[in-house]
Amino acid sequence: MTNTRLIFPMLLLSTFFTPGAGAEEKGAELSVMTFNCWYQFTKVNGGITKAVASIKEAGADVIGLQECSVETADKLAAELGFHRAKSGSGGAQIVSRHPILETFDVGGIDPARAVAAKIHMDGKPGHDFILFNIHLDAGHYGPYAARPTGSTSEQVMAEERKSQRTRQITGILESMATHLAQSDATPVFLTGDFNSPSHLDRVEKTTSSHPGITSMPWPATVLPFQAGLVDSFRLLHPDPVETPGTTWSTIHKEGEPQDRIDYIFHKGKGIRPITSRVFAGKAGKTIGEWGCDISPVVDNPWPSDHAAVVTVYRFGPK
Template sequence: MSWNLWLGGSPVDGHRDKQLAVLLAADVDVVGLQETAVHAAPELAEALGWFHHSAGENLAVLSRHPVVDTLGDPAVGFYGAAGARIRLDEHPDGTPHELVLWTAHLNYTPYGPYDACFGGLPAAELADREGESGRVREIDGILAAMAPDLAAADRTPVLLVGDFNAPSHLDWTAAAAPLHGGHGPVDWPVSRAVERAGLRDSYREAHPDPVAAPGATWSPVHPRHEDGSGRPEPQDRIDFVLHAGDRLDVLDSTALATGRIAPWPDVAANDWPSDHAAVVTTFRFARRG
């Protein structure tokens, strides 16, 4: 699972219990969190009896399975990435089966779907604006930090999950242009960068057609733009579960937002304690080799 908790969940009453209910109902094994507000991960891990690694004020990994190493800068800022090596089990010959999970959060402004749908910028200018946002620089730095893990991904699978605040070129196709204000194709540079690094988009593997399965994660609480204009909020897939290596087979993937979800600003009583949908991918761990 990848899940942005929305300022730790604070806009929603009883958010910690609601977060626990979501995690238990989803029956997940490993989770990359963003916007943890420092306390979410240790409190959730204690309540679940799980392991965790928290980095800075914003990022964390939760796991049913032992965290055997931590990766990245432990004092990472609000935007960036942090990782953990997780031991799943052991082969009968004593060889450990492990995976590496990195969780990332990229800068939120300027936001490409707003530039496209509200600003009417053409595809070339949208790519330039991504550079201005800092997201391209951020993802390049994250991929550089992940390079040793990615080089060994066929032995130890690698996941990169997170809120990229950027769409995917796999979604903004010519066929899907009506979903994106008439824009498409758009060659979004952040999704291209992770693709070049060898990371595959698990949601698009499970659902190859972006028209039939848009998979929007932003935003279940914002059907209308919050500026009061009444114009529709662009709904987009900006949260991802990406994977590298040949040992993880995608069985299914879903954008998850459940229960009562009233729109902003009347969110305090919502069952779903976030402004993002989570992404949950089910993998089969293939014991190849």
């Protein structure tokens, strides 16, 4: 005899637990990393081995590398089983877990300082994206000009104009313009060491952590913002006091201005960042301001003088 007392509950279970019933399918995820290699990871003993371990720990799918080289990027790609963007000829390199469809040079900047690639998310039809990776000029560093007591915003901006950063980011954005205009179809990412604070970070309420001039329209971040690019870290962590996101520096501390100068920007209707974090593995020894003796840090577990940034994006309806 059929037990009707069991049939009805089972029907209810099949209604509520049918795969996909009433649930929106989760979109594909992409983990983007920007990572300054500190002279090809040569300043720390076993640097490349430590870098490979750090990238694996971070779970990165695609990495924009600065202060790298073709040889170093090839070693990383081989160890990780990744692809390398072949047009990268200097310190700016891209390595990716996903297949690289096309690589191209970036105008407006020394080719050694920028590289771009079109990448396909393996196994995800229609999920292509463009990644630009850059390393802006470090000269006439803004926080040094802003630090002295009595500095004025005019003096700081005059020093900023002596650097190549504004010219470089302007040229880069011009190279990106066509891709940005089509970013709702093919999302665009911009990673890099910008060697500049953000206009979203150095504001009046962060004066205590940034002595001297605070609120400044730093061109290296203002211009991408005006071009429609979104700073992924600050989007998810809008309070610079609560979450400063400092990336410079992991080793230079006493006497050195501490700022967020490494970024992951994005543009495109089909993507949204779901997590973003500063990543620097295990803590190591620290030293004084930039230019001091670095010998105390040569055995640090983290192979860079910058922290990396890792943002995880989710692809969704376009």
